[in-house]
Structures are given as structure tokens and as C-alpha cells.
Amino acid sequence: MLPKILDEKILPMISQARITNDLKHVKEQLPIWMVDRLSKKRNITEDESSEMVVTILEVFSKMWILSLKYQLTHVLGFFVTYVFNQYRNRFRKSEIPESGELYLQLWNYEAPANEEDPIEDSINSLCMNLEKLPSFTALVLSLQFDLPMKQNLKQLLLWKLKENQMDPNLFFEECEGRRSEHRQMINRLSSMITRYTRKLYETTDPNRRIWYGKQKKIWMLRRSRALGRSFFSEREIAKWLGITRKAVRNHLSQGKHELRKVGKDLLHYA
Structure with missing residues (x-):
């Protein structure tokens, strides 16, 4: 079973990593926190939890760069969204079609993405x-x-x-x-x-x-x-x-x- 990490602990950790650019500690803790949030919404097994931690670690560098676009007040929502996206891609691909970056941009509260923009394109x-x-x-x-x-x-x-x-x-x-x-x-x-x-x-x-x-x-x-x-x-x-x-x-x-x-x-x- 994965250890529990509180929200109050993870946010200062992210903030510090942004300042120092030292990702070692946050890379150890953040994937566990993300998968814990996933498990609260989805009935996933321990094997799936472990696999999701590995999945997040594999894409951590890309995910971290994307997260820098978000203010600290919104970044936890971004990480939760990201882990849900990865989970669906891995385990539920046949149920819900995903659209990659657009899906993540939907949680960008400063400039949310929309697929439909009938006047701008023309x-x-x-x-x-x-x-x-x-x-x-x-x-x-x-x-x-x-x-x-x-x-x-x-x-x-x-x-x-x-x-x-x-x-x-x-x-x-x-x-x-x-x-x-x-x-x-x-x-x-x-x-x-x-x-x-x-x-x-x-x-x-x-x-x-x-x-x-x-x-x-x-x-x-x-x-x-x-x-x-x-x-x-x-x-x-x-x-x-x-x-x-x-x-x-x-x-x-x-x-x-x-x-x-x-x-x-x-x-x-x-």
C-alpha cells in the first residue's frame, strides 16, 4: 500500500522545487500523492496504483514542464487531472476518447481551451x-x-x-x-x-x-x-x-x- 501524503505537505514541496529547480524530493513524493488522489475517485487495485506511480515517473519531466504554466493555486488541480488522463489512457482507452494536450488545457483557468471557435478560424x-x-x-x-x-x-x-x-x-x-x-x-x-x-x-x-x-x-x-x-x-x-x-x-x-x-x-x- 502506498504511503499517505497530505495536501499541506505537497504544495510547499512543489513551491520549493520551483524555486530551487531541485526535483529529487518532489519526484519521490508527488507521483504517490497523485495516485492517492486517483484512488479516491476510482476503485483501482494496488497493482494498478503501483503501475500508475511508475507511469507518472516515466513522464515526470514532461509533466513538470507543463505544470510550470500554472499558478500554485491551480497546480494541484493540474496534477490530479494529469493522473486521471494517464489512467484513462492506460486502462480505459476504449471507453473515453482523449485528446492529449487539449484535455489538460481544459483545466487552465487563465486560458481554457475550447475545440469549437467558429469565427476565429475563418x-x-x-x-x-x-x-x-x-x-x-x-x-x-x-x-x-x-x-x-x-x-x-x-x-x-x-x-x-x-x-x-x-x-x-x-x-x-x-x-x-x-x-x-x-x-x-x-x-x-x-x-x-x-x-x-x-x-x-x-x-x-x-x-x-x-x-x-x-x-x-x-x-x-x-x-x-x-x-x-x-x-x-x-x-x-x-x-x-x-x-x-x-x-x-x-x-x-x-x-x-x-x-x-x-x-x-x-x-x-x-
């Missing part, structure tokens, strides 16, 4: 195709969906604002306020997706996994809808640019049509 290629559109059409699309603008579009926007006696500072303050609110909302929704992704990895109960999966899909749908909301409405764009709402709709229709032809649909907006 934003660069989308902007490249915007350059092929007429400038005014590209500007209208950029305003409705808050797409990054090249210098020529920024200059066109400033010219239209001044032409219509609109205060550019007021416009950009409005943009920043909306972006801040939107980021906060997306972060909240993303955190819920991450939460249920973690729960899916943690549980092996089929009914709970089904329920967690449904909850994750609900939050993914909510985030998808949030990403699909217009940044500026047709009415607001018409006001800023000094054109009619019908003209705004025409530019949006033309722009979306051209983007679809090259396979760069504006996600689910159109």
Missing part, C-alpha cells in the same frame, strides 16, 4: 476575400459584422463620418463599448462550454454523459447565436454612412453573394 481568409469586393460594400459588411478593416476602409469610413458631420470619436467609443460587452458575453458562454466539456471527460456514467453532452450543445448554440448577431444594425449603418437602409441591404446582399461564391460564407449570419 476570420483571416474572410478578410482577404473582403479586399476583392467594392470598397463601399466591404465597409458595410465590416460594420455589420465588426470585421478588421484595412487602411483604405478606415479612411473611407472616416471620410463618410466627416461628410455626414458625425463625430469619429463618438463612433469609435461606441465600437469599443460594444466590443467589450460582446467579449464578456462570449467569454461567459465559452466558459460554460468548457465546464461541460470538463464534466464529459470526468464522468464515465452513460446517463450523465448524455445529459452533459446536451447541456454543452445548448451553450454552443447560444454562443453561435451570439457570434451571429449584427454589430451594427442596418439602421445604424445607414445613419453613420449617410445612405438609405435599402442601400445598406443591397450592399450586404451583394457582399454575401460574392463571398458565398468563393466558399467564404459569413458563417450563419447570411
